[in-house]
Every structure is written in C-alpha cells, then in structure tokens.
Amino acid sequence: MLGFNHVLAGSIVAVITPAPLVPLVAFASHFLLDTTPHFGRSATVYPYTASFKRLLVLDAVLCFSALGLAISLFPDQWFIIAVGAFFGALPDFLWLLRGRVAGIMGKFLDWAEWIQWGERPYGWLFDAVYALLMTIALFLLSQT
Numbered sequence: 242m243l244g245f246n247h248v249l250a251g252s253i254v255a256v257i258t259p260a261p262l263v264p265l266v267a268f269a270s271h272f273l274l275d276t277t278p279h280f281g282r283s284a285t286v287y288p289y290t291a292s293f294k295r296l297l298v299l300d301a302v303l304c305f306s307a308l309g310l311a312i313s314l315f316p317d318q319w320f321i322i323a324v325g326a327f328f329g330a331l332p333d334f335l336w337l338l339r340g341r342v343a344g345i346m347g348k349f350l351d352w353a354e355w356i357q358w359g360e361r362p363y364g365w366l367f368d369a370v371y372a373l374l375m376t377i378a379l380f381l382l383s384q385t
C-alpha cells in the first residue's frame with residue numbers, strides 16, 4: 242500500500258489510542274491495511290524503474306502532506322502523531338531488507354508479502370478511497 246495511507250492510519254491511531262500503545266497499534270495497522278486491495282503488481286511501475294522512483298517521490302510528498310494535515314488538525318498532539326505515522330509506515334522501510342536477510346526476519350517479510358494478495362495495478366483507486374475516508378475521519382475526530 243502507498244505510504245501516505247499508512248501515515249494517515251498511524252495519525253488516526255495516535256489520536257484515538259492511549260499513548261503507550263500507539264507504536265504497537267500503528268505498526269499493526271500497517272499489516273491490516275496491507276490485507277486490503279491496493280496498488281501493486283503493475284507492469285510498468287515496479288522497483289526500480291523511473292516511474293517507480295517518481296511514485297516514491299510523489300508518495301513521500303503525500304506522506305509529509307498527510308503528516309502536516311494531521312498535525313495542523315491536532316497541534317497539541319504533534320509528537321504522538323509523528324510517532325504513530327512513523328510506526329505506521331515503518332514496515333515499508335523493512336522492505337529494503339527483502340532478499341538480504343534470512344531466518345525469522347526473512348520469514349516475516351515473506352509473510353508481509355503474502356498478506357498483500359489484493360495488490361493490483363488499478364489498486365490506486367482503492368488507495369485514493371482509503372485516503373479520502375481517513376482524511377474525513379481525521380477531520381471528524383478533530384471536531385469532537
């Protein structure tokens with residue numbers, strides 16, 4: 242799943258979960274989201290083509306935009322939101338180890354790939370809907 246949705250989910254977790262549990266719940270939210278249909282398995286956008294790199298840059302910009310939005314809605318909770326966003330997105334950074342590690346970590350990465358059965362090239366449509374719904378949820382939470 243694209244990173245900005247993990248940042249949005251981590252931000253929501255941060256504002257609705259007791260602070261000590263935020264890292265764990267945000268980390269778990271990543272895998273929950275990854276079990277839903279989302280973008281992937283594209284014939285043109287795959288590591289490390291030019292279009293893939295452009296997508297990474299766009300996703301990074303959207304990640305920071307999502308973080309900025311969440312913090313602007315909950316300015317006093319900026320720190321815990323940053324923690325939630327970090328742990329929500331963290332598993333995607335573990336991908337850099339893919340194919341380079343064996344043992345438990347290798348098995349874990351196999352599992353993390355296996356749960357993403359719903360990856361499909363048009364999955365960005367789903368990603369867009371999740372982003373919209375989570376943005377609305379953040380707005381509504383900020384009104385309470």
Ligand SMILES: [Zn+2]
Binds near residue numbers: 275332333
């Ligand atoms: Zn992921």
